Amino acid sequence: MGIKYFEEEKVFKLDSKGVSYVIALVDEEQFVGHAYFGKKLSDHHVRHLMRLNEGPLVPSKNNRDRAAFGDAFPFEYSTHGVGDFRESCLKVRTSRGHEACSLVYVSHKIYTGKPALAGLPATFGKEDECSTLELTCIDPVLKLEVTLVYSVFEDNDAITRSVRIKNTAKEDIFLEKALSACLQLDGLDYDYITLHGSWARERHIDRRPLSHGKHSASSLRGESSHQDQPFIALTTPSATQDFGEVYAMNFVYSGNFLAQAEGCQFDTTRVVMGINPENFCWKLASGDEFICPEVAMVYSDAGLGKMTRTFHDLYRNHLIRGEYKDKKRPILINNWEATYFDFNTDKLLAIAKEASSLGIEMLVMDDGWFGRRSDDNSSLGDWQVNEEKLSGGLSHLVEEVNKLGMKFGIWFEPEMVSPDSDLYRAHPDWAIQIPDRTATLCRNQYVLDISRKEVRDTVYNMIKSVLSSANIEYVKWDMNRPLCDLGSFALDAEHQGELSHRYMLGVYELQERLISDFPHLLLENCSGGGARFDAGMLYYSPQIWCSDDTDAIERLSIQEGTSLIYPLCSMGAHVSDCPNHTVGRRTPFSTRGHVALAGTFGYELDVTRIPAEDRGMIPSQVAMYHKYNDLVRTGDYYRIANYSENHQYDCWEVAAKDGSEILITYVEVLRRANFKTRTLRLKGLDPNAVYENEETKEQFTGDVLMYGGVQSPETWGDFSSRLMHFIKISK
Secondary structure (H helix, E strand, O other): OOEEEEOOOOEEEEEOOOEEEEEEEEOOOOEEEEEEEEEOOOOOOOHHHHOOOOOOOOOOOOHHHHHHHHOOOOEOOOEOOOOOOOOOOEEEEEOOOOOOOOOEEEEEEEEEOOOOOOOOOOOOOOOOOEEEEEEEEEEOOOOEEEEEEEEEEOOOOEEEEEEEEEEOOOOOEEEEEEEEEEEEEEOOOOEEEEEEOOOOOOOEEEEEEOOEEEEEEEEOOOOOOOOEOOEEEEEOOOOOOOOEOEEEEEEEOOOOEEEEEEEOOOOEEEEEEEEOOOOOOEEEOOOOEEEEEEEEEEEEOEHHHHHHHHHHHHHHHHOOOOOOOOOOOOOEEEOHHHHOOOOOHHHHHHHHHHHHHOOOOEEEEOOOOEOOOOOOOOOOOOOOEOOOOOOOHHHHHHHHHHHOOOEEEEEEOOOEEOOOOHHHHHOHHHEOOOOOOOOOOEOOEEEEOOOOHHHHHHHHHHHHHHHHOOOOOEEEEOOOOOOOOOOOOOOOHHHHHHHHHHHHHHHHHHHHHHHHHOOOOEEEEOEOOEOOOOHHHHOOOOEEEOOOOOOHHHHHHHHHHHHOOOOHHHEEOOEEOOOOOOOOOOOOHHHHHHHHOOOOOEEEOOOOOOOHHHHHHHHHHHHHHHHHHHHHHHOEEEEEEOHHHHOOEEEEEEEOOOOOEEEEEEEEOOOOOOOOOOEEOOOOOOOOOEEEEOOOOOEEEHHHHHHHOEEOOOOOOOOEEEEEEEEEEEO
16 A cells, blocks of 8 residues: 555555655644645654754744744645645635634544546545545534545556545535645756647646745636636746656646645745636635545656656546557547538538548538538527438438448537527526626627536537437547636626636536446547646546647747647547638648657548648548547657757657667757758667667667667658658567
């Protein structure tokens, strides 16, 4: 078991294969403190790292300085109002208006396996894969019970954390802040990394030095957002892809969040993560329990690359579920950029016939098939087939597509409603809004109050009816606007602050119902592109649309930032038309294919209208996908060069876990005149084995490829790209 309690020292030691996390109980009051997180230790005697012998002393020996102690002690879960003036994880308000809370340890449990989180996405593991510690604390004055839950994956250097908060008093308590994790680090000499962006340029890596004060990434948009990602990493300043220490947190949640690092007065660092406390207030009645979503924590002693591969393995093995968890996904063609709203049965079948002849395996019908939807100004919420557009009905279209040997998929936006819709006219109070205030439209649509059961049931029944009417094997679930004007007609004044989280719980319930009722369905989440690309969504869908920007060069930075945390198999990536519909850039068709190969791979174009030369390349791209996808989906990802840093070229590698093969993707973004090839130092190989370049038949030992390197392949022109495939031929 990866968790032990040393009773004499009052120390909990959590061990994975390469990492230790140590918690200690302190003073007669049993404060829960953080002692260590880092490279695996053989010993548990690390209490000295908490500086308990330095002033201010623990309260039992020096109660006159209790507040000073509270403002310096490395609390495992910080609380508000009793002397710790750093960022708190828990802030409560009593019915009398008081806001102080102090937690002390009362009991613990250690067991194999990992519990599910009711109504929430979370990692999972069998009894022989992970073990769990539950530390139960109380505030004896408030009679508030707080259970800190830690799980350790023995096969993976990740530790997950969540919190349960229960009111055992007779009076109501209001949670004004309930974060999921707090991490205390010694020193202040770190860089911190977040992923920042906007629509069509999501998750660009942002790295800067930490300093005194608070540095955060957050969202108040009701979604994890285009702008920020529920992720933060602290690194030693010299850390690279391969060297240096990294401490990272990723929130398994899809709504409002806060991820913050604080440089504190004694040159220590506190990192917190959880539901954003702004616009949040949860009424906890007597006997009620609130469950905080999960945080995944990773420590790496070998740079960002090891952190990345740890997250990838954790999510591929212990978060993604369902039939497609370990399965190659069908190559799809989506009609959105091909036709937008201007399509009918004949046009879709023409695309499908041509696509089928080229080896494409699924047709996805995007927005515009329902209600009176001829543009984005009406009909969201009216999930009935428009048979004027789809002559013969949906079942006829699907049958014809299936006759071509293709699967069929469909687009929904279940969380939204158009003002011009039958649903809104019948139930205007079902939209999130504040009475007497002009409701804010975005993309000419409102957000349905998914926190309400009757709304969820109505929407889901319409979706289920459509999916049951034909052989539909894929759903793209979209969400095209953020939440604002937060008000629900179903909640009284004391519960309005719960709306954003209740909304997210409602979305999770809907998606759980969908994949339970249709277990063979391939679900792909989307939110105006990549506004809800997060670990919470991966629990329900094995892939998420990465960005509405499909330009291959723009995708280099987007996919680099995304793959910093999330496995390649989760990134929705397509080959699209040129000039690109977002930036107007023209890139070679081959480069578009190579970049999309680093994700789920598909097409976003009218295959009947693209140049014949491009169309003629599709069968070879289909073969390329089938040849390499098992490796891309399951292998170890290594970043070799970053276009976002060098502004000239990009390069990444996927290596089979057994070292049997590697695939290198090289993109020459800007061609230089009169320069030699570059030396690429490969990674993840068996140094003693011999590898052969499949194309050139050149052979090299693994140590030569890793420590000496190999020359970059010849390319011609800006935006050109090549693949290099090495196969292990002997030990």
